[in-house]
Amino acid sequence: MRLRACRASAVCPACQCISRRVHSRYVRELGDLPWEGIPVRISLQTRKFFCGGQDCRRRIFTERLPNTVLRYGRRTRRSTEALDWITLVLGGAAGSRLARRMGLLAHGSTLLRQLRRRSRSAATSRSPRVLGIDDWAWRKGHRYGTILCDLESHRVVDLLPDRESETVAAWLRTHPGAEIVSRDRASAYAEAVRKTVPQAVQVADRWHLLHNLSEALTNALQPHHRILTQTAHAIREVEAAPPAVPPAVHREPRAALVKSQNRDRRHSRYEQVMELARRGMSKLQIGRELGLDHRTVRRWMHSDGFPELKPRCRVRSVDAYAHYLEQRLQEGCHNATQLWRELRERGFHGQQRIVRTWIRQRRGPRYQPGAHTITPPAMRTSPRHTAWLILSEPASARSYLEELYRRSPEIAATARAADEFFRIVRSRDSTAWPSWLQSAKGTALASFAAHLIRDQAAVLAALQMPWSNGQVEGQVHRLKLVKRQMYGRASFDLLRLRVLNMA
Numbered sequence: 183m184r185l186r187a188c189r190a191s192a193v194c195p196a197c198q199c200i201s202r203r204v205h206s207r208y209v210r211e212l213g214d215l216p217w218e219g220i221p222v223r224i225s226l227q228t229r230k231f232f233c234g235g236q237d238c239r240r241r242i243f244t245e246r247l248p249n250t251v252l253r254y255g256r257r258t259r260r261s262t263e264a265l266d267w268i269t270l271v272l273g274g275a276a277g278s279r280l281a282r283r284m285g286l287l288a289h290g291s292t293l294l295r296q297l298r299r300r301s302r303s304a305a306t307s308r309s310p311r312v313l314g315i316d317d318w319a320w321r322k323g324h325r326y327g328t329i330l331c332d333l334e335s336h337r338v339v340d341l342l343p344d345r346e347s348e349t350v351a352a353w354l355r356t357h358p359g360a361e362i363v364s365r366d367r368a369s370a371y372a373e374a375v376r377k378t379v380p381q382a383v384q385v386a387d388r389w390h391l392l393h394n395l396s397e398a399l400t401n402a403l404q405p406h407h408r409i410l411t412q413t414a415h416a417i418r419e420v421e422a423a424p425p426a427v428p429p430a431v432h433r434e435p436r437a438a439l440v441k442s443q444n445r446d447r448r449h450s451r452y453e454q455v456m457e458l459a460r461r462g463m464s465k466l467q468i469g470r471e472l473g474l475d476h477r478t479v480r481r482w483m484h485s486d487g488f489p490e491l492k493p494r495c496r497v498r499s500v501d502a503y504a505h506y507l508e509q510r511l512q513e514g515c516h517n518a519t520q521l522w523r524e525l526r527e528r529g530f531h532g533q534q535r536i537v538r539t540w541i542r543q544r545r546g547p548r549y550q551p552g553a554h555t556i557t558p559p560a561m562r563t564s565p566r567h568t569a570w571l572i573l574s575e576p577a578s579a580r581s582y583l584e585e586l587y588r589r590s591p592e593i594a595a596t597a598r599a600a601d602e603f604f605r606i607v608r609s610r611d612s613t614a615w616p617s618w619l620q621s622a623k624g625t626a627l628a629s630f631a632a633h634l635i636r637d638q639a640a641v642l643a644a645l646q647m648p649w650s651n652g653q654v655e656g657q658v659h660r661l662k663l664v665k666r667q668m669y670g671r672a673s674f675d676l677l678r679l680r681v682l683n684m685a
């Protein structure tokens with residue numbers, strides 16, 4: 183496309199004077215969005231103007247077209263933006279392939295360069311007021327990074343390549359402004375915040391508090407492994423004893439149930455028809471009233487009694503080969519795939535499934551349901567699973583837990599303390615905190631409590647403030663999706679760009 187700028191005047195970028203005196207013309211070549219899949223190039227005739235300002239040092243300036251193209255840009259703004267989005271979603275190589283198919287010509291490395299330049303100019307220099315910090319795994323158990331989120335606007339603020347205290351501290355120094363910092367209970371983040379923004383309120387993340395609790399409870403149960411197993415065995419023997427009433431409730435197969443329901447529905451419809459007919463309504467009126475075809479109404483009125491549906495008699499394509507199949511089964515071949523192949527050679531067109539069903543039906547039901555008794559599966563009694571049972575209290579584990587507490591008062595006391603801490607954190611009941619600390623001292627959770635006291639301010643803040651890292655976990659999940667899409671060859675800076683910009 184050949185275009186030219188035609189506004190009569192232009193504004194000098196240095197002194198804001200308006201000038202109408204054209205100095206010269208030249209042509210800029212710009213890439214643009216494709217038209218009907220065809221790449222478009224624009225030859226844009228642009229002008230230089232004389233500046234008429236008295237004190238302006240710039241004698242000549244180029245007219246600016248900020249809505250169309252940036253200074254020194256080689257593409258129109260709209261095509262630059264389209265390419266940036268493609269790069270964010272797909273990355274360099276795949277983005278370049280898609281762009282090419284769409285008629286937007288750009289090399290992968292060009293896309294990445296352009297995206298990096300753009301995001302440098304958009305980088306933030308301040309920390310959000312309420313900051314959430316957590317780690318994420320490059321490779322689980324091997325290498326971790328740090329994610330920083332704005333908990334008020336629900337946005338990722340930055341990614342850091344590791345989870346070292348010094349890296350986080352450096353970021354906090356260059357991005358001042360955090361007033362509240364929600365973090366897990368890893369001391370690296372706590373230390374970084376304490377060193378760089380000592381005035382900020384630190385909040386221990388509630389999910390991590392509960393996670394630590396369940397770890398502590400698991401450790402506390404570890405020495406009682408034998409009691410856990412014995413209790414589970416005792417409970418199992420009681421529950422496996424034959425119940426007074428046999429649970430042999432005869433259930434109709436589902437197909438039969440549906441069939442009888444359909445018959446009931448049809449029967450009540452039939453009675454409605456006969457009732458309306460007795461009142462002297464015409465067949466057409468009855469049909470309209472009940473939403474039935476008038477021919478159905480007529481058939482029902484002329485039949486003597488309720489017309490039962492005849493069982494549908496289906497002739498299956500495989501039945502034509504019944505004789506052959508019988509013979510082969512007699513010979514001892516029960517392999518459905520093999521038989522299906524043989525039938526096909528004899529002209530059968532159906533699927534293998536049909537042959538399989540035919541053989542099964544001929545063989546009759548293989549087993550009677552309810553013929554064998556069901557023994558309850560063994561209870562899982564590992565300390566970890568028991569800790570989970572204590573904290574979540576499912577109804578199925580009630581008798582196990584009751585028996586366990588009866589056998590070991592020590593475990594009962596520990597479980598009570600764990601339950602209470604769980605309740606305090608879930609309901610954010612900070613008033614109960616001091617008494618919990620007292621009561622926990624006498625139980626196996628004493629060292630967990632001592633650990634919490636060392637971080638008491640942050641724990642109390644977690645019980646008093648609404649902030650938590652729940653949404654950071656969501657962002658970490660999104661980050662994982664982006665990471666996987668990059669097939670593990672993500673360079674850190676591109677991963678960071680994509681996570682930050684793909685809102």
Ligand SMILES: [Zn+2]
Nearest residue numbers: 194197233238
């Ligand atoms: Zn000027």
